[in-house]
Amino acid sequence: xxxxxCNPVYKKLISVTLLLSLLLLGTMVLGLxxxxxxxxxxxxxxxxxxxEADATLxxxxxxxxxxxxxxxxxxxxxxxxxxxVFQALLRxxxxxxxxxxxxxxxxxxxxxxxxxxFSLFPGLALSSFVGSLAVLSLVxxxxxxxxxxxxxxxxxxVMVNAFCGAIIMFLISVSKTAQMQKIIFWLMGxxxxxxxxNLALLLGVLPCFLxxxxxxxxxxxxxxxxxxxxxMGVNVAAVTFVLLxxxxxxxxxxxxxxxxxxxxxxxxxxxxxxxxxxxxxxLIPASVLTGASYLILCDLLARSLPSQGEMSVGIVTxxxxxxxxxxxxxxxxx
Amino acid sequence: xxxxxxxxxxxxxxxxxxxxxxxxxxxxxxxxxxxxxxxxGKTTLLKALAGLHPLAEGSILVRQRLLSRYSxxxxxxxxxxxxxQINADFxxxxxxxxxxxxxxxxxxxxxxGEKDLRLAEQAMQFTETIHLADRRLNQLSGGERQRVIIAxxxxxxxxxxxxxxxxxxxxxxxxxRIMDLMERLRHEAQITIVMVSHDLNxxxxxxxxxxxxxxxxxxxxxxxxxxxxxxxxSQSYGCTLLVDENPLMGKPRVSLVxxxxxxxxxxxx
Numbered sequence: 001x002x003x004x005x006c007n008p009v010y011k012k013l014i015s016v017t018l019l020l021s022l023l024l025l026g027t028m029v030l031g032l033x034x035x036x037x038x039x040x041x042x043x044x045x046x047x048x049x050x051x052e053a054d055a056t057l058x059x060x061x062x063x064x065x066x067x068x069x070x071x072x073x074x075x076x077x078x079x080x081x082x083x084x085v086f087q088a089l090l091r092x093x094x095x096x097x098x099x100x101x102x103x104x105x106x107x108x109x110x111x112x113x114x115x116x117x118f119s120l121f122p123g124l125a126l127s128s129f130v131g132s133l134a135v136l137s138l139v140x141x142x143x144x145x146x147x148x149x150x151x152x153x154x155x156x157x158v159m160v161n162a163f164c165g166a167i168i169m170f171l172i173s174v175s176k177t178a179q180m181q182k183i184i185f186w187l188m189g190x191x192x193x194x195x196x197x198n199l200a201l202l203l204g205v206l207p208c209f210l211x212x213x214x215x216x217x218x219x220x221x222x223x224x225x226x227x228x229x230x231x232m233g234v235n236v237a238a239v240t241f242v243l244l245x246x247x248x249x250x251x252x253x254x255x256x257x258x259x260x261x262x263x264x265x266x267x268x269x270x271x272x273x274x275x276x277x278x279x280x281x282x283l284i285p286a287s288v289l290t291g292a293s294y295l296i297l298c299d300l301l302a303r304s305l306p307s308q309g310e311m312s313v314g315i316v317t318x319x320x321x322x323x324x325x326x327x328x329x330x331x332x333x334x
Numbered sequence: 335x336x337x338x339x340x341x342x343x344x345x346x347x348x349x350x351x352x353x354x355x356x357x358x359x360x361x362x363x364x365x366x367x368x369x370x371x372x373x374x375g376k377t378t379l380l381k382a383l384a385g386l387h388p389l390a391e392g393s394i395l396v397r398q399r400l401l402s403r404y405s406x407x408x409x410x411x412x413x414x415x416x417x418x419q420i421n422a423d424f425x426x427x428x429x430x431x432x433x434x435x436x437x438x439x440x441x442x443x444x445x446x447g448e449k450d451l452r453l454a455e456q457a458m459q460f461t462e463t464i465h466l467a468d469r470r471l472n473q474l475s476g477g478e479r480q481r482v483i484i485a486x487x488x489x490x491x492x493x494x495x496x497x498x499x500x501x502x503x504x505x506x507x508x509x510x511r512i513m514d515l516m517e518r519l520r521h522e523a524q525i526t527i528v529m530v531s532h533d534l535n536x537x538x539x540x541x542x543x544x545x546x547x548x549x550x551x552x553x554x555x556x557x558x559x560x561x562x563x564x565x566x567x568s569q570s571y572g573c574t575l576l577v578d579e580n581p582l583m584g585k586p587r588v589s590l591v592x593x594x595x596x597x598x599x600x601x602x603x
Contacts, residue, residue, distance in 0.1 A: 008451060217443075217444035224420050224471075225419075230406070231384045231409075231410060232414075232437050233405075
């Protein structure tokens with residue numbers, strides 16, 4: 001009686017979700033209490049509601065750090081889940097929104113939107129979504145849709161990414177100087193935008209998380225073979241289409257808010273697969289929670305490291321993720 | 335009334351006609367094997383039976399109902415497809431893989447309960463894969479992997495198993511193990527087996543009836559003794575094949591005859 005005694009999937013799901021939620025809560029508290037101004041102890045006391053609250057600190061914690069933590073969590077969750085979905089559907093552990101050029105495409109769309117004077121919603125969100133879809137179709141076309149051909153997929157992505165970079169630079173150099181500064185900083189991955197908009201992003205991507213989670217088991221079946229999945233009752237074309245579209249939407253929305261933050265979607269799913277296995281019913285919620293915690297920590301690091309002005313979080317995620325990518329590529333070649 | 339009735343079915347790959355006007359019935363509880371030379375359209379026909387290939391002409395009835403009238407999940411509760419290989423890029427554990435067979439029986443979230451775990455366990459005991467439960471797909475040998483795919487199909491609790499060359503690339507011991515498993519499934523669980531095979535001797539030993547396909551058309555349907563004659567096989571396969579009797583099983587035995595020997599002894603092609 002091996003199996004019947006072993007944990008059914010929902011028990012594993014509950015324990016993993018619970019554990020990672022605690023992790024997220026912990027990093028959120030860290031994100032709220034650590035910062036350049038005010039001492040940590042006072043912030044802790046504020047969070048716990050002990051003693052007299054300092055009005056300035058209260059503003060810093062709730063109105064400056066709070067929205068930033070929420071933004072970091074949302075963006076991290078979306079990017080990590082986006083990476084997981086792309087890796088599964090393209091059957092390539094190195095696929096990631098940033099590496100495939102999907103983020104770059106969204107950025108081109110978003111910059112065109114900024115130059116056209118669109119507002120954040122719906123104009124900018126839409127133009128960036130269109131940009132991401134354009135790149136996705138191009139990458140799928142370039143890779144010839146052959147499941148085994150992983151090198152051509154990455155190469156296609158790298159080329160599309162380089163092309164997007166050139167367009168971005170071109171657009172920046174023809175735009176007005178005032179806009180230029182803003183765009184460049186945003187491009188490098190910027191979580192400093194503060195406002196209620198951050199909650200709007202969270203509301204926008206939450207349904208995407210849910211939709212992807214609902215398709216977890218069909219996705220599992222799909223990964224063991226398209227034909228047998230179809231014979232077992234999975235509508236393969238519909239599941240693939242919905243997942244690609246949802247993941248692109250998620251990524252393009254986060255790019256609108258926080259620019260280009262790379263490698264989160266590579267780092268987190270990779271680590272989670274090593275620890276949790278291949279079942280996407282577990283991996284999807286785990287990616288969301290861990291991705292959120294990870295980006296809060298990266299942002300904390302970017303804020304705390306000594307720098308001129310402020311370091312962007314994209315630098316930190318790339319410093320961690322790019323070596324991992326090279327490592328994986330090297331190991332895959334052997 | 336047959337379980338599966340194929341009438342006048344033609345299938346195409348793009349412009350190319352693969353199957354032409356095939357009519358055949360599969361009875362409940364039967365061991366039915368489809369044989370024929372390479373490119374005869376065996377696998378395509380099997381996929382059409384699983385509802386995975388659009389029909390250019392004709393109709394397929396399953397339990398007196400048109401295949402196209404079933405929803406995918408309904409069909410999956412009647413027919414289970416056993417593909418030749420399973421993709422192991424994503425190394426699910428054996429237990430996870432077998433449990434996937436429950437998908438057509440589950441609701442939206444596809445969360446398995448105690449009953450599903452029990453069925454998976456039975457399927458794994460039956461296929462002797464229970465000791466592999468926690469192993470990952472990419473750590474298994476070819477024979478083990480094939481048994482896991484079959485366990486998943488058993489876990490699907492369908493009436494019919496559609497198998498695509500399950501013994502290809504296996505050594506004789508593993509081939510026999512798979513075929514004996516099929517035979518037991520048929521006797522103990524009254525499951526209908528439809529199998530594509532290249533191995534004429536395995537087909538002869540286990541099948542109730544054979545369908546011999548050539549160039550997309552039916553050459554012959556019948557018992558091994560009716561279909562596996564030297565004349566018929568040599569003509570269909572375009573080479574000299576000697577058929578005698580397996581002294582232990584009393585079934586036709588097919589042997590290859592090299593071209594040189596065939597010319598010398600004057601056996602007709």
